[in-house]
Amino acid sequence: MRKLHNWDDWIDYFSVWQDKIGLERSELRQFEFTIKFDDPDVEAIEFGHYRGQRKWPTLMHVPDQRIRDALMNLIIYQGDTEFASVEQQRNLLLKPPSDYDMLSIMRVMCEEMRHGWQMSYLLCEHFGDEGRREASKLLERNAQEGERLLGSFNEIVDNWLDFFTYAQFIDRDGKFQLKMLSTSAFEPLARSMGPMLKEESYHLGTGNNGLLRIIKAGRVEPELIQKFFNKWVPTAFDLFGTDNSSSAQWAYVWGLKGRFDERETEQDVDQGHLNEASRRLYREECVRLIARLNQYIPDRDRHLAIPDLKFNRKIGMYARQCYDIHGNEMSQEAYDKYFPGLIPNEADYARLNNIMKDNDWIEHRTSQN
Numbered sequence: 389m390r391k392l393h394n395w396d397d398w399i400d401y402f403s404v405w406q407d408k409i410g411l412e413r414s415e416l417r418q419f420e421f422t423i424k425f426d427d428p429d430v431e432a433i434e435f436g437h438y439r440g441q442r443k444w445p446t447l448m449h450v451p452d453q454r455i456r457d458a459l460m461n462l463i464i465y466q467g468d469t470e471f472a473s474v475e476q477q478r479n480l481l482l483k484p485p486s487d488y489d490m491l492s493i494m495r496v497m498c499e500e501m502r503h504g505w506q507m508s509y510l511l512c513e514h515f516g517d518e519g520r521r522e523a524s525k526l527l528e529r530n531a532q533e534g535e536r537l538l539g540s541f542n543e544i545v546d547n548w549l550d551f552f553t554y555a556q557f558i559d560r561d562g563k564f565q566l567k568m569l570s571t572s573a574f575e576p577l578a579r580s581m582g583p584m585l586k587e588e589s590y591h592l593g594t595g596n597n598g599l600l601r602i603i604k605a606g607r608v609e610p611e612l613i614q615k616f617f618n619k620w621v622p623t624a625f626d627l628f629g630t631d632n633s634s635s636a637q638w639a640y641v642w643g644l645k646g647r648f649d650e651r652e653t654e655q656d657v658d659q660g661h662l663n664e665a666s667r668r669l670y671r672e673e674c675v676r677l678i679a680r681l682n683q684y685i686p687d688r689d690r691h692l693a694i695p696d697l698k699f700n701r702k703i704g705m706y707a708r709q710c711y712d713i714h715g716n717e718m719s720q721e722a723y724d725k726y727f728p729g730l731i732p733n734e735a736d737y738a739r740l741n742n743i744m745k746d747n748d749w750i751e752h753r754t755s756q757n
Contacts, residue, residue: 389528392520395512402505405527409475419498421505426582433573435650435657436643443575447514450574455642458635459574460515460522462644465537466565467507467526472541473500473558475531480551485744488753489548492594496555499587506580514576539702540623546737547744549602553616555595557624557674563588564628564648564670571650573643596677601751603684607743610690615732617692618713621674622700628670629663631704636662671697700727 392398402421411417433441438451450456474497484490508526511519529535534542540558545551566588570581602608629636637659639645647657648666658665674694682691696715698706710723713730732740743749 389521390524392512392524394520395509398508398512398520398523401524401527402508405471409478409530411474411478413481413494415494416498419501421502423506423509424502424583425576425579428575428579430571430578433643434571435646436573436641438573438643443573443578445575452642454638455644456515458639458642459577459644460511460519462569462572462639463507463510463577464522464526466569467504467511467523468529468537469541469562470500470504470507471526472529472531472536472538473497473554474504475536476541476543476545476554477551480545480548483548483744485548485747485750486752486754489598493551496591496594499591503584503587506584510576510580538627540620540627543619543623547740548598548750549608549613549616549740550619552595552598552602553613553620555591556599556677557595557617557620558627559588559591559595560674561624561627561670563592564666568645568648568650568666571646596681598750599681600684601753602749603681604751605749607746607749608740610685610692612732612736612740614692615730615736617678618695618700618730619732621695623702624670625667625697626701626703628667629703631664632660633663667697700731 390397390401392401406417428443431443433439433443442449444450447456447459450459477493477497480493481490484493504526508523511523511526513519515522529537531541536542540561545554563585566581566585570578570585572578572581599613602613603610636645640647640657640659640662647653647662648669671694678692678694682688685691693713695713696711698709698711698715699713701707701709710718710720712718712723712726718726
């Protein structure tokens with residue numbers, strides 16, 4: 389692990405990381421990374437034990453070492469996802485379907501790097517030697533080696549359908565996480581979220597529009613698209629954390645991370661099921677989005693669907709249990725026969741990559757406007 393003495397050292401190390409993962413396009417390397425903060429919109433802590441007190445402008449104002457540790461952990465995990473996504477997507481630069489898509493993915497990757505840059509700045513600026521060590525680690529773990537902290541960010545993004553599905557569902561989870569941090573009692577973190585959310589909205593639009601363009605072109609059958617939904621959506625559900633999470637409860641009590649609808653809802657908080665509530669809201673949003681995509685698939689029997697919360701989970705109460713895509717329990721023997729046909733296999737990837745050799749597998753666009 390490289391020892392960093394200051395923020396300039398981290399910036400130098402960031403360039404080393406770009407070299408290491410093979411980011412060679414000049415447009416990516418010349419992007420001007422900046423630290424962006426919103427103006428403070430709410431001065432008082434909005435929820436939890438310290439509600440009504442002034443938000444904490446520095447780490448010295450945070451009243452307990454346990455809270456500081458939990459806060460740093462939230463920033464580490466957020467930063468880790470940002471750099472991981474660039475590592476996952478970088479090979480798509482080699483085979484864009486159009487100049488429009490090349491510009492789109494370069495923008496997405498630059499903004500993801502900026503988000504990681506922002507989280508690294510918070511670590512270096514506010515958390516001393518330990519923060520600088522953790523900021524260094526953000527550039528040392530690698531998604532392609534399976535070293536990132538969360539499962540979704542160690543998965544392979546093989547092709548452009550993979551990418552559009554990833555942007556639709558995994559980046560949408562990112563929107564949820566960023567919004568929950570936007571009400572944080574730690575003011576520098578809360579003020580980082582507004583610019584990141586604005587940039588994240590473009591990533592979500594890229595995913596949704598990409599899927600819509602594929603469906604409109606009609607070359608990739610809905611059944612194959614569904615397999616990619618089945619690959620990514622369960623991992624997105626896992627990103628919300630375990631059920632009955634004590635760490636989520638303490639993050640709320642300490643004012644570090646609010647509910648997704650913290651400023652909109654009047655419902656009492658259920659501190660014992662914070663992750664479950666966010667996961668449910670996320671799934672409901674995804675269901676609405678896919679209903680719009682299905683308007684372009686005439687045959688209702690071929691409509692796309694969001695898997696049930698129980699399907700193919702890796703963490704939580706349903707982890708490694710046998711449920712079909714609709715949430716019905718199955719025997720282990722039946723599940724072992726059923727599951728391989730639900731996610732992309734080697735033949736699916738080969739067939740999809742063959743389809744993508746032609747230029748008609750996606751509706752083309754020529755303008756970023």
